[in-house]
Amino acid sequence: MSQQAEQMLDRHRETLDQAVKAIATRAFWTPYPESLKKYPEEAVKAAPKRFEALLKQHYALKVPSISGQVGSEVSPYGFELEVTYDQPEQGALIAAMQSAMPAWRDAGAEARVGVCLEILARLNDMSPDIAQAVMHTSGQGPLMAFQAGGPHAQDRGLEAVAHAWQAMSQVPTAARWVKPQGKHDPVVMEKRFHVVPRGISLVVACSTFPTWNTYPGLFASLATGNPVILKPHPGAILPVAMTVRVAQEVLEEAGFDPCLVSLVPDTADAPVTKALALDPAVKLIDFTGSNAFGEWLEQNAIQARVFTEKAGINTVIIDSVEQIKPVAQNLAFSLSLYSGQMCTTPQAIYVPKSGIQTADGRLTFDEVAGAIAKAVEAFLSDNDRACTVLGAIQSPATAARIDECRGLGEVQLDSEPREHPRFPEAQIHTPLLLKVDAAQKAAYSEERFGPISFVIGTDSTAHSIELAREVIGEKGAITLGAYTTDDAVAERFEGLAMDVAAPLSLNLDGGILVNQSAAFSDFHATGGNPAANASLCDQAFVTPRFVVVQSRRHARSE
Amino acid sequence: MSQQAEQMLDRHRETLDQAVKAIATRAFWTPYPESLKKYPEEAVKAAPKRFEALLKQHYALKVPSISGQVGSEVSPYGFELEVTYDQPEQGALIAAMQSAMPAWRDAGAEARVGVCLEILARLNDMSPDIAQAVMHTSGQGPLMAFQAGGPHAQDRGLEAVAHAWQAMSQVPTAARWVKPQGKHDPVVMEKRFHVVPRGISLVVACSTFPTWNTYPGLFASLATGNPVILKPHPGAILPVAMTVRVAQEVLEEAGFDPCLVSLVPDTADAPVTKALALDPAVKLIDFTGSNAFGEWLEQNAIQARVFTEKAGINTVIIDSVEQIKPVAQNLAFSLSLYSGQMCTTPQAIYVPKSGIQTADGRLTFDEVAGAIAKAVEAFLSDNDRACTVLGAIQSPATAARIDECRGLGEVQLDSEPREHPRFPEAQIHTPLLLKVDAAQKAAYSEERFGPISFVIGTDSTAHSIELAREVIGEKGAITLGAYTTDDAVAERFEGLAMDVAAPLSLNLDGGILVNQSAAFSDFHATGGNPAANASLCDQAFVTPRFVVVQSRRHARSE
8 A cells, every 4th residue: 555545545544434424324425615704805806706717627647548638618607618628548548547447446435545635635625716616517507516626525426436435345355264074173274355457447427517427437337446537528528637637646646646536528420438338448438318318328338337316397285284385485495596407306296176184274375386486586686696596508509498497388487598697608597387288198207307387277186196106107207305294295205205206305494405405414315216327325325336355265374 | 123023133243243353453363163063963964965855846935926937956976965945926026025115124124133143053054964965966075065054154144134134233223413603592403324235236146155155255245135045056056046945034024025035947948037136126246157147137137236256366486485385285186176166266377488486496397387286296196085175066068178189299198087985977177287388378367277387387476476466366366376585576466466355365385375365354355456346345345235324303392
């Protein structure tokens, strides 16, 4: 084990121990503060300037053999980044990574985990800088870009390291096997056990959460010994490239080949993901993105273990509430946050056509839909706050989709454009809320990515549950919200959650949103329905990334 | 949790705790004695008669809806079993199993594990009976049929239960999540976590080890909440059917639907495995058998997690030895045991053409090959012992293969038929040992299932290692044996083992054979090379069999 890696592990041992404890108890914990105030004021203030200094430049990383340059990122806030990146020659890169693998494997779990923890610590220090890059590629608002792109993403990376550490720790390095032979001397074998990586790991990042969805696969693979290729979305390269640079620096300092973490950027016109995914050396693939491509990977990259997070029909079922106002406010926040561009944003809100019971009497279906619409309007009435919460639309396709969907139901709340006070070019649109009947299944049972949601009139809560079961069974869901004041109905929601393998958020009416998922405690997606075949992060996310190779020999006589 | 299941867990708690400890330390341990003397003498003596009483009968199991009867097993010892079995109607069976699943899921890990442990305990009690059924379907000799078919298979089942228990225990049932909010009150969420099975599990059994290779998948899936369909090989139904009967009895006693473990037998003419494997409800598949079918499953049953144990080119590399005699004797036993019909039998034995060093001076290549041949002859010189060790050839295709392969090299030791003292109809053949040059790669780098092995002349040990790396890289291997008196060479073998992900047995020259694999200590196959994509049994074998579904809600104010 390299002395440097050993020191890295020593430095972060307490963090590791606490992370392992947290994934076991699922209690609240994080070493990476989500409050900007906990970071040096200078660093926070300097971040926009530091970001600007990166623009119109080449962003250099260690690359074994360069085949070209790419880079055409456009900030959703309305300007071109003009940053270029080297594109590695695929064959040479794979060969270099394979050559680097045995030393990384043989360094052992402690060295690898030490390196991973040091990478995460340095990423945490530069969270204000990462936030700038995330904001100006994903279009997230500044606070979300900081939290989700920085500390929350690092949490998810650390969580993966903790799972990997725990899994590897369950394999002893050696054993003495003494088999009794009755009156004769026992047979004694000395055994050794090695954690052996599967091969090259490909992590395909998305444009909306370029770090949060990327760090789990990166760190789960790296900690278990696999070299990692990061393939960013062409529209969100910079935050991934910054991550790779940190990883390469730490690897090199610890005496390892920096190309163990490599960036392979591409362009929308000349995508390289399929060629990478089908490379026989690639044995692990993590993907976040569209159902079409996720399913293509699952069906075609059969030489690899494929971990996908795709999309589904995120669902809310309203049976009854104490007070409609806090519920509507909570849902308004959920629908508005990052303009519905989260994989966790609710799309289908089932409400009985006969209305719902509240502590203040019954509300009609229209009153429920109206309350949600009104809460959204109120929440977004201040334009500055609205722009901060909504962020910008990442892709023109999403903006176009709002128009395409307007005719799918009765408009309860129309989407409207907003002008950002500092970035007038940014595409900002408030949520579109449509009312439909349960029978209009084609409208609400297709994923409509972006700020587009449906309030669906059903015959009853039982009917809502049946529809949710059907739609989620077919299309999947990453989140399931539900509201009821009746304990028996709550148990039925709990049963539904298990049946469709979607995590349930019950009666959220305060500071927690259905779209939020806390590392170390909440399992993000379950891997058990069509929206994702993996969870961030459980044991099944890490254990297939390595195999155990043993050796045995007779014990030498003593 | 059912009271019965609770009592079952109480009864076997000590066994479970010890099993969990054993998979962590990898030290020798078993609760199921491998010595016949540890079983009631009456039971052992009565077993052949009890087996005969099963012949020419219908073997009844619980089946939701019967579509027909099958059964045409032939003992490799030369007689027809004439046992018939009900074939369930697939759609009705799947529907019944899906209906039974929620109660099994909701019973919880403790109840399920209690039931699994009771099934295993009862299977252990009936080991002498299982041995008869295994012997007269697989063709194994009586002692091997007892050990591998009985206690060793039960060990592997228990090992899977221990892994499943450990994995499920790492998920807490509940958590209180308290997130500080600075000066404000913390946000407090109550969370619940549920272990949720993936769906119906299909375990496709093989004809040579109908219980040993079946119990890991059966118990890993059942313990984690999945109903299990056992699809036996048409030639080896009875041992699987006996297992299903015990499982159904225990499930019913514990208050669960017996069809949670169901048998789906078929015939060679009308196989049902593909239809079952592609059923959308089938989410887990365990398969032991041919590369062709294993790869078909991996490529086509993409709605399921597929765990395969196929075949490879099991390898021995001889660099140098202290004494050739004990090495040759050890290899002779390995080559003879069950006529090479083990997935672990060596096929390719690499020896430098320049010969090898021993404590008594150098031996030529021909002397090494001759010593192995001579050891086989000596080992099998007593016909009674030979028949016990060799067992019978399970399939006519295997017997035919011996003739087909004779021309592939220079015959060092020819295969000869033997006559069993009690079963003159049994097909018994001693090992065929061929000498070839390293250049004759087509001969030794294809799997030749049965008692067919090659001594391969190489340029040097370095050349042997390179060839092994190449052949195992392409075709895989379940075992790797190696001999050297040089510590530096031993380390190179250790490196080779890691590079090709094959478990290494070094310098075996005593009572342990390269083809033996001890539960709780030896990882059987690694899952990291083309011979198998799973290991019996590691964490990756159990964790993908369930997902975690959580719920969360605000804590009620206190």
